[in-house]
Amino acid sequence: MKGERVLIFDTTLRDGEQAAGTSLNPNEKLEIARQLESLGVDIIEAGFPITSQGDFDAVRLISKEVRNSTICALCHANDEAIDRAWEAVKRARKGRIHVFLSTSKVHLTYQLKKSATDVLKLATSSVARACKYCGDVEFTPMDTTRTDIKFLYEVLEGVIDAGATTVNIADTVGYSIPSEFGRLIEGICKNVPNISKAVISVHCHNDLGLAVANSLEAVRRGARQIECTVNGIGERAGNAAMEEIVMGIKTRSDQYHLYTDIDTMQLYKTSRMVSEFTGFIVPQNKAIVGNNAFRHQSGIHQDGIIKEANTYEIMDPKDVGVPSSALVLGKLSGRHAFKERLLEMGFSLDDDALIHAFKSFKELADKKKVVTDRDIQSLIGEEMRTASEVYHLDHVEVSCGNHSMPTATVRLIGPNKEILADAALGTGPVDAVYKAINRLVRVPNQLTEFSVNSITEGIDAMGEVLIRIESGGAGYTGRGADTDIIVASAKAYMNALNRLLVQKRTSRQVENEP
Ligand code: MN
DSSP: OOOEEOEEEEOIIIIIHHSTTOOOOHHHHHHHHHHHHHHTOSEEEEEOGGGOHHHHHHHHHHHHHOOSSEEEEEEESSHHHHHHHHHHHTTSSSEEEEEEEEOSHHHIIIIIOOOHHHHHHHHHHHHHHHHHHOSOEEEEEETGGGSOHHHHHHHHHHHHHTTOSEEEEEETTSOOOHHHHHHHHHHHHHHOTTGGGSEEEEEEBOTTSOHHHHHHHHHHTTOOEEEEBGGGOOSTTOBOBHHHHHHHHHHTHHHHOEEOOOOGGGHHHHHHHHHHHHOOOOOTTOTTTSTTTTOOOSHHHHHHHHHOGGGTOSSOGGGGTOOOOSOOBOTTOOHHHHHHHHHHTTOOOOHHHHHHHHHHHHHHHHHOSOBOHHHHHHHHHHHHHHHTOSSEEEEEEEEOOTTSOOEEEEEEEOTTSOEEEEEEEOSSHHHHHHHHHHHHHOOOOEEEEEEEEESSSSTTOOEEEEEEEEETTEEEEEEEEESSHHHHHHHHHHHHHHHHHHHHHHHHHHHHOO
8 A cells, every 4th residue: 555645846956056055057957857857756846037047047948858847936926926937937848836925924024014914915816827827836825834823724725716736834944843833734634625626735944953854744644745855955954855755755654654756766866966066065974865874883783784684774775776885897897897887877978978987987997996886976977077167177286295385287278179277386285276277267266165075985085075166246166076185176176167157158148148
């Protein structure tokens, strides 16, 4: 008995992207959307079209390209925003307009400065307008958990009468606790007379670390859609994490008697992709997708696992697609074996990209005896980043030490294949490299974050550098991986600069469009 289905509504590209410092370009958003589609996400909230041309373009592009998932566009409860949302999703095979409006007393009094009657009218008329365009309309009474309960029932009844097919109960500020949130859902089921005509959705934030717990309690009490993000990224402490929701429902189906259509074997891969693109590192101890999620340290546990996995493992790591860290390939492996391994891991590269990736793999295998799946993943990430470069890092060389002046020489290949070279001094080798690159690329920016992590164990491990730069009020992340952390730092910086340049270029193109 599978029970009823819970719809998975992913808002990584909207609420997740809204999180401080993330900035994805339309093509990166499309890549993520394609992966979400392949993962089996029911509804993809692709953006908030009225807020920027970039968001509008991304939603329009995703609507055109992604055919299996419903594509949703967010809008305020006003005509212009609703029209713009529709304009962005109208080409989707399955489109959805998502209207939101605050209903809590504190928001009404201080933010909207409107009476309850006005808010009710605005909510229903906005939903009615959206319904004229689209048969699939979701309404969110924002800050639901702090809304007067009688007024909430009235609003929900009103918007469902106006045509809303999904009503989303939002714990916008992450204040609720499971027992209370569950009662709220139960109350809605009992007290909103026309509730059977709509799907109840929940949108929980993690300010108290309860987003997943609240969402799971809600489905036990009658909700059938959960809004979540990959890795739980989102405003402040983030949203409910999709991988935790999905594995919670699956692992404890004995309690929930529910299921989702998510292909759990792709959870790990999706998590890495989102982390890669947004620059949000997955914490080591993150449930389901963290590096330590399936590592056993205690001797008693290890002993048990060897005898029978069930002793200390409630989930099989294979079920979420965690790659094994065993030796998979070495320096004698051929291109065919490499390609096969990539396919098993879910990467299909075209011929040119494959030749290039194979060359990088051989170089890595020369430096590092053991090449694991995680190394290969990082290498493919590197390949994906270089595919969309404006400037390519061709050569980097540093000299440093305790009695020398750190000096860097860099050579870049520019947008017209021109070769650019320069050198600079710095306070340290990374500083010298960045200064030399700045002399060539000449984009004013500030480095705001810099971190180095090792991808696998061992002294010959690949180092991964993550940086964040700011320019013109926007933040851009960059990543780079190499066995040499100075080279990884240079790659990360080039990656951030390239993102910045591509973003500037696409926003210019858009302005020129009719
Ligand atoms: Mn939110």
